[in-house]
Amino acid sequence: xxxxxxxxxxxxxxxxxxxxxxxGSLMTPLLTLVFGVSPxxxxxxxxxxxxxxxxxxxxxxxxxxxxxxxxxRLLCIGALPAALVATLFLKQFGTLNKExxxxxxxxxxxxxxxxxxxxxxxxxxxxxxxxHPEKQLQGFKLDLATVIAGATLGTLVTISSxxxxxxxxxxxxxxxxxxxxxxxAGTDIAYAVPLTAIAAVGxxxxxxxxxxxxxTLLIGSVPGITIGSLAARAVPEKLLRGILATTxxxxxxxxxx
Numbered sequence: 001x002x003x004x005x006x007x008x009x010x011x012x013x014x015x016x017x018x019x020x021x022x023x024g025s026l027m028t029p030l031l032t033l034v035f036g037v038s039p040x041x042x043x044x045x046x047x048x049x050x051x052x053x054x055x056x057x058x059x060x061x062x063x064x065x066x067x068x069x070x071x072x073r074l075l076c077i078g079a080l081p082a083a084l085v086a087t088l089f090l091k092q093f094g095t096l097n098k099e100x101x102x103x104x105x106x107x108x109x110x111x112x113x114x115x116x117x118x119x120x121x122x123x124x125x126x127x128x129x130x131x132h133p134e135k136q137l138q139g140f141k142l143d144l145a146t147v148i149a150g151a152t153l154g155t156l157v158t159i160s161s162x163x164x165x166x167x168x169x170x171x172x173x174x175x176x177x178x179x180x181x182x183x184x185a186g187t188d189i190a191y192a193v194p195l196t197a198i199a200a201v202g203x204x205x206x207x208x209x210x211x212x213x214x215x216t217l218l219i220g221s222v223p224g225i226t227i228g229s230l231a232a233r234a235v236p237e238k239l240l241r242g243i244l245a246t247t248x249x250x251x252x253x254x255x256x257x
Contacts, residue, residue: 002216008034009217013224014231024050024162025115025248027217028108037210039108040090044203045210046161049217051196053225054164058193061186068179068187071172074143075191078150079157080198086158087202103159111162112252116245118170125170129177136177145175150191157192158199164192 012026024046031042061067129136137145149171157164169188172179179187203209 005035005213005216006220009220010224011220012217013221013226014228016221016225016228024157024160024165025112028161029112029248029252031213032108037213038208040203040206040208041210043108043159043161044200044206044208045214045217047157047196047200047203048209048211048214049221050161050164051193051200052218053221054189054193054196057189058186061182061189064182064186066180066182066186067190068176068183069190071146071176071179071187072191074146075150075153075187076194078147078152079154079191079195082151082154083158083195083199083202086155087199087206090159090202091206107156107160108162109252111156111160111167112248114167115162115165116248116252118167120245122170122173126173126177129174137175142175149175154195154199157195158202161199164188164195168192 008027008030012030015026027049028042028046031037031045032039037045058067153164153168153171156162156167165188168191169184172184172188176184200209
């Protein structure tokens, strides 16, 4: 089973490297559906997994000066308190009972479907915004919307471990359509580091992290992400995103049914 976890981490790492989609939308459903890990433990373990892997990405983007730190701060103002509140909610009502487990399972399914929407319609949404510049937020309204987006993502990520990747990047594109793609990626990764770290600490406090499982997943994911990143240019992006969207839709349906 340990080898299977390593191979699973490798496979998810390759897909993340190829598509840029966060590992949560892939890893959490995989742990829940294939390996029978309880939803709360799958979420907690994946958050710890994400907090480790995103640090390296942030350092790389920092060296390339592709992080908009002001936007990161605004997102964190909303996301970090929301993550703490969501953790206290899980503590109050319990993460291991059947009812909360079902809520987490449905939250994972909903987050996966939001990821599918982000994958399929991001380009269309950006084109619409560029064609209607009067619809773009400015000044205080933009700052407030960024904080609210951070709070929404903080809650979503803490409960389901999904949202910091494709959904977060899509929201940034909608709010900041003129931000370069590399800066969108760097900013999305940078704010996710403290968010996933706080959420992971919260799940550690709740006792919903499997450390042995985490270690085996990381062993496979690190070389997987490297290989996927190197091969990304050789594989058509539209084909990959179409396959991934179809797979995630099937995963969401399986989680609900």
